[in-house]
Amino acid sequence: MxxxxxxxxxxxxxxxxxxxxxxxxxxxxxxxxxxxxxxxxxxxxxxxxxxxxxxxxxxxxxxxxxxxxxxxxxxxxxxxxxxxxxxxxxxxxxxxxxxxxxxxxxxxxLNPQNCLSIWMLTDTFYHPELREKSELYTLSHFKEVVDTCADFLQLSAQQLVQIIESDLLIVKQEKTVFKAILKWIAHAPKERKTYSSLLFSKIRLAWMSPKYLIEHVNESELVKTNPECRAMLFQTLNPILDHMSRTSYRSFVCPSLAIPRVPPALLLAIGGWTDGSPTSLIEAYDARSDRWIDVAYTTETIRAYHGAVFFNGSIYCVGGFDSIEQFSAVHRLDLTSHNWEEVSPMHVSRCFVSVTVMNDYIYALGGYNGQERLNTAERYDPKCNQWTIISSMHEQRSDASCATLHSRVYICGGFNGIQCLSTAECYNPDEDQWTLIANMSSRRSGVGVAAYADYIFAVGGFDGVSRLNTTEAYNPSTNTWCSVPSMPTARSNFGISVMNDSLFVVGGFGGITTIPNVEFYDIKTNMWLSANDMKTSRSALSCCVVNGLSNMAIYAAALKSMQRQHLPTEEEDEMEQ
Structure with a gap:
């Protein structure tokens, strides 16, 4: 004192x-x-x-x-x-x-229930830093705010316009904005209907599916009773219907109704093997616009057969191979500053390594050190920049894949130097112990493994004879595998990630050559669908999903000059509903 x-x-x-x-x-x-x-x-x-x-x-x-x-x-x-x-x-x-x-x-x-009250407070009491933070939080959690925040219905028309016209507004589907406007008007229809045209003009109508525009927007009371809204809808819908056969129909729509917003998440495809050699290329995929963007900050080291994870605003690239050397090195990319730095290396070199994040640690499992296939495992603590050896796995596994579910690490398949594996095992960090679980139905090396919808999915791979397109899912509560619809393209050594409630597979090796194509699985419809190809065909890449970045707007800026090439199919329209 x-x-x-x-x-x-x-x-x-x-x-x-x-x-x-x-x-x-x-x-x-x-x-x-x-x-x-x-x-x-x-x-x-x-x-x-x-x-x-x-x-x-x-x-x-x-x-x-x-x-x-x-x-x-x-x-x-x-x-x-x-x-x-x-x-x-x-x-x-x-x-x-x-x-x-x-x-x-x-x-x-800040949370979805109080962000608007804090934001509105800064209208009266000047504090630009808090105003910016509360506004960005609102823009990043808009659907939750609309659903749960009582203050949303108390916004003025001008405040609502400020939110929904922003390029930084993050929504998985543009219909969220349309529904929010309907909810706000319905709270006080007599006073608020006069703002219908102003609010409606801020919706990016071209980013809704034609089916939703016809069946929902066109049939809404807002459009039926307001000639200006109806004119804006037809200004968007007519060019789409007239040019449905073209791959860039949004270029025919009024620009203000077709500008993309900031993506809620991006899938990064990092490094890999292309044209006979490893690459340092990074591409970013926005699922809403179905476009791949070249990322300027390529990896510091060309690499393939590595692991990459997103943790606390940074990408960590772990191990890998440059066609000469197997790496123990680990590089971190700060996605805010775009600066690369080398952090502490692993205890051993690992290419064909399996990498995942669990409970604030990065795990590196198995791999190949240039002499033998490994069963060793270690984990990295970013807070103290240190790798620690953990218990070894039951099997030697290179070219396996792993994922985290319910505070456990699951690793599946791989190659032990003699044969491709169908075995899988689970790591308990509290006991530092690996336990063998039920075998997969197929041997899978170069497999893709991801945690999705409370299951561990094992996708594709190589069984020692051919590339696979089959998929199976593991239920930890019953220790059983069940079959899942096969993906359209057989592949091994591809990238795999979960984004926007869908399971994405990216690139890989098809048996003869590397492939650029991308597909995704939706468990709700039990269907695989095609997405836009990567710009560069490659295998042995690693994928991870990034979100929550303060500078996501740079990707929206890159997308503004692009038009979507992939038209929504009838199946995708059904999924959007």
């Missing part, structure tokens, strides 16, 4: 009294002046020199206790009950330190 604070507590050498709501606070002028220009002006300019007692209106006793505590200690106990009120008072009395403390606290407490 500081000397000033001790003196204040004992009311020693105090030279002024702050009176609030019947309570008195004995304080030192110099302390309050140091943290607030308001008190400095009050004591030196707005009162007589001999004035000792000052009445402060509009502040509760409990809040003044916190203000005095902060003035003397630089610290304050913030809670969900007092932070907003204290923010207002700190702004009123120009206590920048306390205002920043409140802002930092409110930023950490």
């Amino acid at each position: 500081s000397l000033h604070n001790k003196l204040c507590m004992r009311q020693q050498l105090c030279d002024t009294v702050i009176r609030v709501d019947g309570s008195e606070f004995y304080v030192h002028k110099v302390v309050l002046c140091k943290c607030s220009p308001y008190f400095r002006a009050l004591f030196s300019h707005w009162s007589a020199p001999d004035c000792v007692t000052f009445d402060i209106p509009g502040v509760s006793t409990s809040l003044m206790c916190l203000i005095v505590e902060f003035a003397y200690t630089g610290n304050v106990l913030l809670t969900g009950q007092n932070a907003l009120d204290l923010f207002v008072v700190a702004d009123r009395y120009n206590m920048t330190g306390l205002l920043q403390a409140c802002s930092d606290y409110l930023e950490k407490q």
Whole structure:
């Protein structure tokens, strides 16, 4: 406790009294002046020199206790009950330190239920940093905000426009914006119908499927009763229907209705083997626009047969092969700064390595060190930049694949130097123990493994004779595998990731050559569908999904100059419903 604070507590050498709501606070002028220009002006300019007692209106006793505590200690106990009120008072009395403390606290407490109240608060009390953070949170969690936040229905028309017209608004489907407008208008239809045209013009209509536009938007009361909305709909729909045979029909739509928004997530395809050699290429895929974008910050090292994971805003590239050397090296790409750095290497070199993230650790399992297939495993702690050896697996596994489900790591298939494997095993980090689980129905090396819909999926691979298109799923609660519809294309050594509630497979080796094509499986429809091909055909790549980045807008900017090449099929339209 500081000397000033001790003196204040004992009311020693105090030279002024702050009176609030019947309570008195004995304080030192110099302390309050140091943290607030308001008190400095009050004591030196707005009162007589001999004035000792000052009445402060509009502040509760409990809040003044916190203000005095902060003035003397630089610290304050913030809670969900007092932070907003204290923010207002700190702004009123120009206590920048306390205002920043409140802002930092409110930023950490942002959730779909309070983000709008915090954002609207900054309309009255100027704090651009908190305003930006609360607005970005709202844009990133828009559907949850619409569904759960009571303040959504209290937005003004201008505030709602500001949100839905933003390129930074993240929605998986544009119909979310349409439904939000209907909900907002329905809350007070008499007053709000006058804003129908303004709000409707902010919907990116060209990013809805033609079927949804016809069956839902066209049949809504909003469009039926408003000629301007109906004209905007036809301005979008007619060119689409007239040019359905073309691969870029959105180029015929009014630009303001066809600009893509920021993608909610991106699938990165990193490195791999193409044209007889490894590559450093990174491509990013946006599922909503079905487009691949070349990423400028290529990998620092050309590599194939490596692992890549997204963790805490960074991509980690683990191990791999450059056609000469097997790597133990690990490189980290900060997706905000776009800077690469080499972090601590693994204990051993590993190409054909299996990599996953679980409970804030990165796991590297098995692989090939240039001499033998490995059963060893290790994990990396990014906080202390250190790899630790964990228990070895039951099998030597190179060219296997792994995934995390319910705080367990599952690894399936691979090659042990003699044969392709159908075995699989599970790691329990609490016991540092591997347990063999039920065998897959097929031997699979170069397999893709992913956790999806509470199952472990094993997709494709090589059985020692041919490339596979078969898929099976493991249920941990029953220790059984079940068959799943086969993907259209047989492949091994491909990228695999889950994005937007779908299981994506990317590239790979088809038996004769590398392939660029991309397919995805939706468990709700039990169907595989085709997506747009990568620009570069490659195998031995690694894929991971990134989201929650503060700079996702750079990808939207890249997409603005592109038009979607892949038209939605009838099956995809059904999925969108």
